Amino acid sequence: xxxxxxxxxxxxxxxxxxxxxxxxxxxxxxxxxxxxxxxxxxxxxxxxxxxxxxxxxxxxxxxxxxxxxxxxxxxxxxxxxxxxxxxxxxxxxxxxxxxxxxx
Numbered sequence: 001x002x003x004x005x006x007x008x009x010x011x012x013x014x015x016x017x018x019x020x021x022x023x024x025x026x027x028x029x030x031x032x033x034x035x036x037x038x039x040x041x042x043x044x045x046x047x048x049x050x051x052x053x054x055x056x057x058x059x060x061x062x063x064x065x066x067x068x069x070x071x072x073x074x075x076x077x078x079x080x081x082x083x084x085x086x087x088x089x090x091x092x093x094x095x096x097x098x099x100x101x102x103x
Contacts, residue, residue, distance in 0.1 A: 006037070
């Protein structure tokens with residue numbers, strides 16, 4: 001259900017003329033997600049535990065956060081993994097693990 005809400009908010013923002021390539025889009029998305037999905041946000045923090053937005057996924061890796069690039073999100077959507085929460089989370093974990101190996 002949460003993914004459907006995020007998808008609808010993303011589509012609405014796009015229809016309103018917001019551009020996902022700009023930081024203001026993500027600020028507005030966060031603002032609306034806090035309103036409609038408050039249970040996804042850590043108490044006292046402005047970013048969610050797991051944000052299912054269309055461009056900037058946050059996966060909690062212990063005490064650190066990992067941010068997906070727009071290209072990674074686009075690749076997941078193109079592969080048909082975006083709308084399947086289990087597949088999406090698996091790919092987020094894979095991207096996270098790959099980023100840790102590069103460090």
